[in-house]
Amino acid sequence: MIHRLVYYSRNRLTDGPLTAWIIKDILSASRANNARVGVTGALMFNAGCFAQVLEGPQQAVEETFERIQQDERHGDVSLLDFGPVGEPAFETWSMGYVGGSESGRTRFAGIAGESGFNPSNFTGDRLFETLHRLALEEEEAALAA
Template identity: 40%
Template structure:
Protein backbone atom coordinates (compact mmCIF):
# COMPACT_ATOMS: atom_id res chain seq x y z
CA UNK A 1 0.00 0.00 0.00
CA UNK A 2 1.33 3.42 -1.01
CA UNK A 3 1.14 6.44 1.28
CA UNK A 4 2.05 10.10 1.04
CA UNK A 5 3.31 11.89 4.15
CA UNK A 6 3.90 15.62 4.47
CA UNK A 7 5.68 17.10 7.46
CA UNK A 8 7.38 20.31 8.50
CA UNK A 9 10.30 20.91 10.85
CA UNK A 10 12.86 23.51 11.79
CA UNK A 11 16.58 22.82 11.55
CA UNK A 12 18.21 22.61 14.99
CA UNK A 13 21.29 24.42 13.68
CA UNK A 14 21.77 26.89 10.86
CA UNK A 15 21.86 25.28 7.44
CA UNK A 16 24.60 25.83 4.93
CA UNK A 17 24.87 24.61 1.34
CA UNK A 18 27.25 21.77 2.25
CA UNK A 19 24.90 20.38 4.90
CA UNK A 20 21.93 20.56 2.56
CA UNK A 21 23.89 18.89 -0.24
CA UNK A 22 24.88 16.09 2.14
CA UNK A 23 21.23 15.56 3.15
CA UNK A 24 20.12 15.41 -0.47
CA UNK A 25 22.95 13.08 -1.52
CA UNK A 26 22.21 10.70 1.35
CA UNK A 27 18.49 10.69 0.49
CA UNK A 28 19.12 10.12 -3.19
CA UNK A 29 21.35 7.16 -2.39
CA UNK A 30 19.17 5.55 0.28
CA UNK A 31 15.70 6.15 -1.18
CA UNK A 32 15.67 4.15 -4.45
CA UNK A 33 16.24 0.72 -2.87
CA UNK A 34 13.52 1.53 -0.30
CA UNK A 35 11.06 2.71 -2.95
CA UNK A 36 10.87 6.23 -1.47
CA UNK A 37 10.24 9.28 -3.62
CA UNK A 38 9.59 12.85 -2.59
CA UNK A 39 10.43 16.48 -2.40
CA UNK A 40 12.23 18.67 0.14
CA UNK A 41 11.34 22.37 0.31
CA UNK A 42 13.58 24.45 2.48
CA UNK A 43 14.59 27.88 3.57
CA UNK A 44 17.09 28.83 6.23
CA UNK A 45 14.32 28.45 8.85
CA UNK A 46 12.12 25.56 7.79
CA UNK A 47 11.98 22.18 6.07
CA UNK A 48 8.81 20.95 4.45
CA UNK A 49 9.08 17.46 3.00
CA UNK A 50 6.71 15.10 1.24
CA UNK A 51 7.56 11.41 1.19
CA UNK A 52 5.89 8.68 -0.84
CA UNK A 53 6.33 4.93 -0.60
CA UNK A 54 5.17 1.83 1.20
CA UNK A 55 3.31 2.47 4.44
CA UNK A 56 5.73 0.67 6.76
CA UNK A 57 8.79 2.19 5.10
CA UNK A 58 7.41 5.73 5.27
CA UNK A 59 6.25 5.25 8.87
CA UNK A 60 9.73 4.08 9.93
CA UNK A 61 11.41 6.96 8.11
CA UNK A 62 9.10 9.54 9.66
CA UNK A 63 9.74 8.10 13.14
CA UNK A 64 13.50 8.45 12.53
CA UNK A 65 13.05 12.05 11.36
CA UNK A 66 10.82 12.92 14.33
CA UNK A 67 13.49 11.63 16.72
CA UNK A 68 16.47 13.13 14.86
CA UNK A 69 18.10 15.88 16.98
CA UNK A 70 18.85 17.85 13.79
CA UNK A 71 15.08 18.54 13.53
CA UNK A 72 12.96 20.64 15.88
CA UNK A 73 9.20 21.18 15.98
CA UNK A 74 8.49 18.20 13.71
CA UNK A 75 4.80 18.38 12.78
CA UNK A 76 2.78 16.02 10.61
CA UNK A 77 0.74 18.05 8.10
CA UNK A 78 -0.81 15.29 6.01
CA UNK A 79 -0.82 11.51 5.77
CA UNK A 80 -2.89 9.65 3.23
CA UNK A 81 -3.18 6.39 1.37
CA UNK A 82 -2.68 6.97 -2.35
CA UNK A 83 -3.38 5.11 -5.57
CA UNK A 84 -0.37 6.54 -7.38
CA UNK A 85 2.69 8.63 -6.68
CA UNK A 86 2.73 12.31 -7.49
CA UNK A 87 6.48 12.67 -6.90
CA UNK A 88 7.62 9.49 -8.68
CA UNK A 89 10.19 11.36 -10.77
CA UNK A 90 12.29 12.41 -7.78
CA UNK A 91 14.35 10.21 -5.48
CA UNK A 92 14.48 13.51 -3.58
CA UNK A 93 13.76 16.69 -5.49
CA UNK A 94 14.36 19.96 -3.75
CA UNK A 95 13.22 23.56 -3.83
CA UNK A 96 14.91 26.48 -2.12
CA UNK A 97 11.83 28.46 -1.15
CA UNK A 98 13.83 31.66 -0.69
CA UNK A 99 14.57 31.61 -4.44
CA UNK A 100 10.96 31.27 -5.58
CA UNK A 101 8.92 34.06 -7.05
CA UNK A 102 7.15 35.53 -3.98
CA UNK A 103 3.85 35.59 -5.88
CA UNK A 104 3.73 31.77 -5.80
CA UNK A 105 4.00 31.79 -2.00
CA UNK A 106 1.59 34.69 -1.67
CA UNK A 107 -1.02 32.70 -3.56
CA UNK A 108 -1.15 30.22 -0.66
CA UNK A 109 -0.43 32.31 2.43
CA UNK A 110 -0.93 35.68 4.05
CA UNK A 111 2.63 36.79 3.35
CA UNK A 112 5.13 35.83 0.62
CA UNK A 113 7.10 33.53 2.94
CA UNK A 114 6.77 29.82 3.59
CA UNK A 115 5.20 29.08 6.97
CA UNK A 116 3.68 25.61 6.72
CA UNK A 117 2.93 25.70 10.46
CA UNK A 118 0.27 28.32 9.66
CA UNK A 119 -1.25 26.47 6.68
CA UNK A 120 -3.56 23.47 6.47
CA UNK A 121 -1.85 20.38 5.06
CA UNK A 122 -3.96 20.44 1.89
CA UNK A 123 -2.82 24.02 1.16
CA UNK A 124 0.82 23.00 1.55
CA UNK A 125 0.18 20.11 -0.86
CA UNK A 126 -1.41 22.57 -3.34
CA UNK A 127 1.77 24.64 -3.18
CA UNK A 128 3.85 21.54 -3.92
CA UNK A 129 1.57 20.71 -6.85
CA UNK A 130 2.16 24.20 -8.21
CA UNK A 131 5.91 23.77 -7.84
CA UNK A 132 5.64 20.66 -10.02
CA UNK A 133 3.50 22.49 -12.58
CA UNK A 134 5.88 25.44 -12.76
CA UNK A 135 9.00 23.24 -12.98
CA UNK A 136 10.44 24.80 -9.83
CA UNK A 137 11.85 21.49 -8.58
CA UNK A 138 15.56 20.78 -8.88
CA UNK A 139 17.38 17.52 -8.56
CA UNK A 140 16.31 14.01 -9.37
Protein backbone atom coordinates in the same frame (compact mmCIF):
# COMPACT_ATOMS: atom_id res chain seq x y z
CA MET B 1 -0.93 0.91 -1.43
CA ILE B 2 0.97 4.16 -1.74
CA HIS B 3 0.87 6.42 1.30
CA ARG B 4 1.65 10.12 1.40
CA LEU B 5 3.02 11.96 4.42
CA VAL B 6 3.36 15.74 4.70
CA TYR B 7 5.18 17.50 7.50
CA TYR B 8 6.66 20.81 8.42
CA SER B 9 9.53 21.55 10.82
CA ARG B 10 11.75 24.33 12.04
CA ASN B 11 15.31 24.11 10.91
CA ARG B 12 18.04 24.47 13.47
CA LEU B 13 20.69 25.47 10.99
CA THR B 14 22.26 28.83 11.42
CA ASP B 15 22.57 30.89 8.28
CA GLY B 16 25.98 30.59 6.78
CA PRO B 17 28.22 28.86 4.32
CA LEU B 18 27.76 25.51 6.05
CA THR B 19 24.04 25.44 5.32
CA ALA B 20 24.47 24.53 1.66
CA TRP B 21 26.69 21.61 2.64
CA ILE B 22 24.23 20.39 5.21
CA ILE B 23 21.38 20.49 2.69
CA LYS B 24 23.54 18.59 0.21
CA ASP B 25 24.28 16.01 2.85
CA ILE B 26 20.57 15.59 3.71
CA LEU B 27 19.69 15.26 0.03
CA SER B 28 22.35 12.73 -0.81
CA ALA B 29 21.44 10.50 2.16
CA SER B 30 17.74 10.90 1.30
CA ARG B 31 18.17 10.01 -2.35
CA ALA B 32 20.23 6.91 -1.62
CA ASN B 33 17.98 5.64 1.19
CA ASN B 34 14.68 6.50 -0.46
CA ALA B 35 15.60 4.89 -3.78
CA ARG B 36 16.38 1.68 -1.91
CA VAL B 37 12.96 1.47 -0.23
CA GLY B 38 10.74 2.95 -2.96
CA VAL B 39 10.12 6.32 -1.31
CA THR B 40 9.80 9.48 -3.42
CA GLY B 41 8.99 13.07 -2.56
CA ALA B 42 10.17 16.64 -2.32
CA LEU B 43 11.90 18.78 0.27
CA MET B 44 11.64 22.51 0.68
CA PHE B 45 14.04 24.52 2.82
CA ASN B 46 13.35 28.14 3.49
CA ALA B 47 12.45 30.93 5.88
CA GLY B 48 13.68 28.98 8.87
CA CYS B 49 11.72 25.86 8.11
CA PHE B 50 11.56 22.64 6.18
CA ALA B 51 8.52 21.16 4.48
CA GLN B 52 8.61 17.68 3.04
CA VAL B 53 6.37 15.24 1.24
CA LEU B 54 7.19 11.52 1.42
CA GLU B 55 5.38 8.95 -0.70
CA GLY B 56 5.73 5.21 -0.94
CA PRO B 57 4.76 1.93 0.68
CA GLN B 58 3.32 2.60 4.16
CA GLN B 59 6.05 0.87 6.13
CA ALA B 60 8.87 2.49 4.16
CA VAL B 61 7.33 5.95 4.64
CA GLU B 62 6.83 5.33 8.38
CA GLU B 63 10.37 4.09 8.90
CA THR B 64 11.83 7.00 6.94
CA PHE B 65 9.79 9.50 8.93
CA GLU B 66 10.84 7.89 12.22
CA ARG B 67 14.46 8.51 11.27
CA ILE B 68 13.81 12.04 10.07
CA GLN B 69 12.07 12.96 13.32
CA GLN B 70 15.17 12.03 15.32
CA ASP B 71 17.36 14.30 13.23
CA GLU B 72 18.74 17.17 15.28
CA ARG B 73 19.18 19.43 12.29
CA HIS B 74 15.53 20.37 12.74
CA GLY B 75 12.90 20.39 15.48
CA ASP B 76 9.17 20.93 16.20
CA VAL B 77 8.30 18.38 13.53
CA SER B 78 4.58 18.73 12.79
CA LEU B 79 2.84 15.97 10.91
CA LEU B 80 0.13 17.48 8.70
CA ASP B 81 -1.12 14.56 6.68
CA PHE B 82 -0.63 10.83 6.38
CA GLY B 83 -2.78 8.42 4.44
CA PRO B 84 -3.25 6.33 1.32
CA VAL B 85 -3.37 8.02 -2.08
CA GLY B 86 -4.41 6.73 -5.47
CA GLU B 87 -1.10 7.39 -7.08
CA PRO B 88 2.19 9.06 -6.22
CA ALA B 89 2.72 12.64 -7.39
CA PHE B 90 6.51 12.66 -7.14
CA GLU B 91 7.25 9.41 -8.88
CA THR B 92 10.35 10.67 -10.68
CA TRP B 93 11.95 12.30 -7.65
CA SER B 94 13.66 10.14 -5.03
CA MET B 95 13.85 13.45 -3.18
CA GLY B 96 13.33 16.61 -5.20
CA TYR B 97 14.71 19.81 -3.77
CA VAL B 98 12.56 22.81 -4.45
CA GLY B 99 14.12 25.42 -2.21
CA GLY B 100 16.69 26.68 -4.62
CA SER B 101 14.85 28.82 -7.15
CA GLU B 102 13.69 32.39 -6.74
CA SER B 103 10.05 31.49 -7.46
CA GLY B 104 10.24 28.72 -4.87
CA ARG B 105 11.55 31.09 -2.25
CA THR B 106 8.85 33.65 -2.97
CA ARG B 107 6.02 31.14 -2.93
CA PHE B 108 7.14 29.41 0.23
CA ALA B 109 7.66 32.73 2.02
CA GLY B 110 4.06 33.50 0.97
CA ILE B 111 2.46 30.48 2.59
CA ALA B 112 4.74 30.67 5.61
CA GLY B 113 3.70 34.31 6.08
CA GLU B 114 -0.01 33.53 5.66
CA SER B 115 0.20 31.02 8.46
CA GLY B 116 1.84 33.49 10.80
CA PHE B 117 4.79 31.06 10.82
CA ASN B 118 2.70 28.75 12.92
CA PRO B 119 2.93 25.24 11.53
CA SER B 120 -0.45 24.30 12.90
CA ASN B 121 -2.01 26.81 10.48
CA PHE B 122 -0.60 25.00 7.46
CA THR B 123 -2.78 22.44 5.82
CA GLY B 124 -1.21 19.31 4.41
CA ASP B 125 -3.06 19.81 1.13
CA ARG B 126 -1.76 23.33 0.72
CA LEU B 127 1.84 22.32 1.38
CA PHE B 128 1.54 19.29 -0.85
CA GLU B 129 0.15 21.35 -3.73
CA THR B 130 2.82 24.00 -3.34
CA LEU B 131 5.66 21.49 -3.34
CA HIS B 132 4.17 19.65 -6.28
CA ARG B 133 3.77 22.79 -8.37
CA LEU B 134 7.30 23.92 -7.56
CA ALA B 135 8.72 20.52 -8.46
CA LEU B 136 6.96 20.63 -11.83
CA GLU B 137 8.21 24.17 -12.45
CA GLU B 138 11.77 23.21 -11.62
CA GLU B 139 11.55 20.20 -13.89
CA GLU B 140 10.26 22.33 -16.76
CA ALA B 141 13.02 24.88 -16.20
CA ALA B 142 15.62 22.10 -16.24
CA LEU B 143 14.19 20.67 -19.47
CA ALA B 144 14.18 24.12 -21.12
CA ALA B 145 17.76 24.89 -20.10
